[in-house]
Amino acid sequence: MSPPPETVVSTEDLHKTFRPEVFGPPVTALRGVSFAVRRGECFGYLGQNGAGKTTTLKILTGLMTPTRGSATLLGCPCGDEAARQGLGYLPENPYFYEHLTPREALDFYGRLSGVAPSDVAARTPRLLARVQLEDVADRRIRGFSKGMRQRLGIAAALVSEPPLLLLDEPLSGLDPHGRHLVKEIVLEERAAGRTVFMCSHVLADVEELCDRVVVLHGGVVVREGRIHELLDGEPTSFELSADRVPPYLRARIAAAASLLRESGEKLTAVLPGAALGPELAAAVHAGGGRVLSLVPERETLESWFVRVTGPETARVREAS
Amino acid sequence: MRDRVAVVARATFLEAVRDRVLLVAFAFAIGMVLFSRVLGWLSLEDTLKMIQDFSLSGLQVLALLLAMLVGAGSVAREVERRTVYTVLSRDCRRSEFLLGKYGGLVAVSWACVLVAAVFQCGWLLVWGGSLGEAMAAAVLGILCEVLVLNAVALFLGALANPAIASVGTLCFYAAGHATEALRDLVRAQAGSGTAAVFEVLYRVIPNLENVNFINHTTSGKAVPWGTLGIGAASMVVWSAVFLGGAALLFRRRQF
Numbered sequence: 001m002s003p004p005p006e007t008v009v010s011t012e013d014l015h016k017t018f019r020p021e022v023f024g025p026p027v028t029a030l031r032g033v034s035f036a037v038r039r040g041e042c043f044g045y046l047g048q049n050g051a052g053k054t055t056t057l058k059i060l061t062g063l064m065t066p067t068r069g070s071a072t073l074l075g076c077p078c079g080d081e082a083a084r085q086g087l088g089y090l091p092e093n094p095y096f097y098e099h100l101t102p103r104e105a106l107d108f109y110g111r112l113s114g115v116a117p118s119d120v121a122a123r124t125p126r127l128l129a130r131v132q133l134e135d136v137a138d139r140r141i142r143g144f145s146k147g148m149r150q151r152l153g154i155a156a157a158l159v160s161e162p163p164l165l166l167l168d169e170p171l172s173g174l175d176p177h178g179r180h181l182v183k184e185i186v187l188e189e190r191a192a193g194r195t196v197f198m199c200s201h202v203l204a205d206v207e208e209l210c211d212r213v214v215v216l217h218g219g220v221v222v223r224e225g226r227i228h229e230l231l232d233g234e235p236t237s238f239e240l241s242a243d244r245v246p247p248y249l250r251a252r253i254a255a256a257a258s259l260l261r262e263s264g265e266k267l268t269a270v271l272p273g274a275a276l277g278p279e280l281a282a283a284v285h286a287g288g289g290r291v292l293s294l295v296p297e298r299e300t301l302e303s304w305f306v307r308v309t310g311p312e313t314a315r316v317r318e319a320s
Numbered sequence: 321m322r323d324r325v326a327v328v329a330r331a332t333f334l335e336a337v338r339d340r341v342l343l344v345a346f347a348f349a350i351g352m353v354l355f356s357r358v359l360g361w362l363s364l365e366d367t368l369k370m371i372q373d374f375s376l377s378g379l380q381v382l383a384l385l386l387a388m389l390v391g392a393g394s395v396a397r398e399v400e401r402r403t404v405y406t407v408l409s410r411d412c413r414r415s416e417f418l419l420g421k422y423g424g425l426v427a428v429s430w431a432c433v434l435v436a437a438v439f440q441c442g443w444l445l446v447w448g449g450s451l452g453e454a455m456a457a458a459v460l461g462i463l464c465e466v467l468v469l470n471a472v473a474l475f476l477g478a479l480a481n482p483a484i485a486s487v488g489t490l491c492f493y494a495a496g497h498a499t500e501a502l503r504d505l506v507r508a509q510a511g512s513g514t515a516a517v518f519e520v521l522y523r524v525i526p527n528l529e530n531v532n533f534i535n536h537t538t539s540g541k542a543v544p545w546g547t548l549g550i551g552a553a554s555m556v557v558w559s560a561v562f563l564g565g566a567a568l569l570f571r572r573r574q575f
Contacts, residue, residue: 099338
């Protein structure tokens with residue numbers, strides 16, 4: 001038996017144009033998207049609404065065919081049965097047969113994926129407990145909340161124990177407990193060696209879960225890399241706390257700060273840029289004041305994302 | 321492959337039998353069977369003949385209602401509700417999905433028609449009637465009609481939304497039962513354009529009268545089993561044609 005491929009998901013110059021309405025104008029959702037996901041990594045696929053994330057997922061799952069370019073899953077062309085065999089897919093806002101119960105739904109998806117009925121029967125209680133639906137295992141899905149459906153969707157994606165999980169907005173519609181639970185599941189699955197490919201708008205969660213991200217904007221990949229590499233760099237600002245600051249320095253700090261809090265002798269200021277914070281801290285120290293703390297603030301994934309998908313990026317791309 | 325078709329068929333069956341629409345269609349058919357006695361009182365004809373005629377027609381209408389309300393929307397609804405995403409992204413071919421849907425729909429329709437037929441037979445016996453092979457032939461004919469009606473409903477459902485697919489199934493039912501009569505009606509005008517049109521329609525639309533044996537039941541004619549066999553075979557062939565067409569359309573569909 002050949003070893004599992006190191007590249008689990010790969011797309012090459014993927015293009016997709018379609019007509020949302022029969023006589024409407026064509027829409028180009030993807031314009032030459034190329035990326036690769038390695039085995040065992042948790043990969044974040046980011047983009048604004050309409051950036052082409054769901055279209056990419058539909059191509060990967062075989063629900064759509066690309067207009068141009070190619071994509072492979074687990075070394076097989078997308079849409080092939082062999083590619084789908086190793087895939088657990090959670091669509092955005094998953095829908096189920098309303099009259100089935102979670103137990104029946106897992107039996108349905110498990111057997112559809114070729115899992116032996118005895119194995120499905122053994123896995124079902126475990127999975128339902130894992131997504132905290134064991135108490136409603138025999139209740140019809142019809143009355144379920146969005147969060148319950150989402151958790152059932154995760155269980156359905158896991159029932160065949162696939163090596164690759166494609167999760168479209170896995171944390172959408174979940175309450176804090178549900179989000180914590182799903183994040184734990186994602187981390188456990190990754191620790192078990194599975195590859196996780198997730199699209200999400202909740203960038204704090206992506207930052208917490210993913211090793212690497214691709215940012216899609218207007219159907220084009222605008223950034224790709226490891227999160228710490230993308231975010232590492234000079235601090236965007238410093239938070240300086242000090243007391244006994246000489247009046248002339250206090251005025252200088254107040255003029256430069258983007259945020260200032262004063263409480264008696266003590267002041268706290270957010271100083272933009274990478275140089276100003278250390279410079280003013282040194283001046284406070286030299287002037288006889290006491291520096292209580294100087295904390296660098298780095299860009300979050302969210303602010304980075306807003307920057308790279310903002311109108312300026314679009315203008316630069318248009319121009320090029 | 322067989323397993324996956326059976327899995328989809330089982331889910332389709334469970335979904336359909338738990339849906340309120342099925343109950344409504346079934347209640348309508350039972351209502352027609354019960355109402356047949358009232359017609360028997362009002363009619364100048366033989367009461368038992370009216371009960372047989374009207375209640376068997378009720379079974380035919382039940383088969384049509386199930387195809388329209390359950391069958392026509394079954395694929396289109398899956399696309400609308402996006403349940404199809406979670407199914408087709410698995411190790412399941414689109415043709416297997418359609419075949420499974422078809423199997424589930426036929427199983428539901430057959431179960432309903434058979435239960436209603438048993439009820440109808442009991443009703444006939446209550447009013448002093450008897451059961452013969454003509455009755456069996458009529459019910460078998462309706463079961464054959466179920467095959468092609470659901471195949472057409474699925475074909476249209478793979479093409480259009482549930483409402484259009486339902487109306488299309490109704491049109492097919494009406495045309496399928498009328499095409500032979502219309503052709504015969506205008507045959508006298510040999511050489512006319514109308515006759516040619518109806519001749520073409522007769523050739524291209526499956527003739528549902530080939531499996532309609534309700535008249536044999538009420539008129540006491542002997543059952544031409546050979547005719548029923550040929551009719552049943554033609555329904556199977558037509559069903560395969562419509563299912564093949566649906567599979568072709570569905571294979572190319574982008575979700």
